[in-house]
Amino acid sequence: xxxxxxxxxxxxxxxxxxxxxxxxxxxxxxxxxxxxxxxxxxxxxxxxxxxxxxxxxxxxxxxxxxxxxxxxxxxxxxxxxxxxxxxxxxxxxxxxxxxxxxxxxxxxxxxxxxxxxxxxxxxxxxxxxxxxxxxxxxxxxxxxxxxxxxxxxxxxxxxxxxxxxxxxxxxxxxxxxxxxxxxxxxxxxxxxxxxxxxxxxxxxxxxxxxxxxxxxxxxxxxxxxxxxxxxxxxxxxxxxxx
Numbered sequence: 001x002x003x004x005x006x007x008x009x010x011x012x013x014x015x016x017x018x019x020x021x022x023x024x025x026x027x028x029x030x031x032x033x034x035x036x037x038x039x040x041x042x043x044x045x046x047x048x049x050x051x052x053x054x055x056x057x058x059x060x061x062x063x064x065x066x067x068x069x070x071x072x073x074x075x076x077x078x079x080x081x082x083x084x085x086x087x088x089x090x091x092x093x094x095x096x097x098x099x100x101x102x103x104x105x106x107x108x109x110x111x112x113x114x115x116x117x118x119x120x121x122x123x124x125x126x127x128x129x130x131x132x133x134x135x136x137x138x139x140x141x142x143x144x145x146x147x148x149x150x151x152x153x154x155x156x157x158x159x160x161x162x163x164x165x166x167x168x169x170x171x172x173x174x175x176x177x178x179x180x181x182x183x184x185x186x187x188x189x190x191x192x193x194x195x196x197x198x199x200x201x202x203x204x205x206x207x208x209x210x211x212x213x214x215x216x217x218x219x220x221x222x223x224x225x226x227x228x229x230x231x232x233x234x235x236x237x238x239x240x241x242x
Contacts, residue, residue: 007121008032012042012056025110039063053079053117058091066095073099074163079120093206099165140242141176144223147242162214171207175225175235184232208233
């Protein structure tokens with residue numbers, strides 16, 4: 001039996017020796033540890049147990065870590081840290097676009113990994129979104145024909161329904177909470193807790209492009225997100241709490 005304060009982690013790693021070693025480290029730190037060597041096992045554990053953080057290798061046999069991240073994020077707000085052998089910006093950006101919270105590259109320092117997991121645990125149990133618009137406590141906000149459902153990270157309009165990744169949601173909600181104010185990329189990252197997984201301004205730009213595509217917003221003639229050239233971005237639509 002465990003209480004709700006005991007941290008629960010799922011480690012998904014196909015190298016059994018590494019899996020068991022990591023599991024022993026977290027068990028010594030009094031974590032409840034679940035182990036999986038592939039995506040199928042991970043999915044079964046997620047269905048049967050509550051976990052707070054998933055530490056997942058990208059290069060898994062069968063369904064890879066990126067595909068699994070996409071599927072998990074569409075159903076759950078669980079914390080996800082991706083692990084890979086490759087120090088590859090493309091994998092990094094794709095993983096974060098799909099909803100991962102953080103990213104570490106092998107070989108990693110165990111103490112650093114513990115710190116990242118601990119920080120993520122704190123973040124997933126708190127609401128970091130804040131801004132001057134007074135929307136923080138709202139369950140939904142509307143702009144133009146769209147409604148953003150805060151708890152579900154869901155955009156709806158008429159018969160249309162679009163699920164946002166965690167990164168897309170936090171970025172869009174940050175802009176909405178500062179509607180009418182130009183935010184630099186650094187300011188955006190600060191208001192999104194400046195996570196370690198934002199290696200460059202490019203990550204913000206990629207997510208902005210994805211959000212615009214989902215909203216049907218033309219970057220050359222925007223209705224929602226305008227580019228402040230040389231500075232950052234500004235949300236230009238009128239926003240109201242629902």
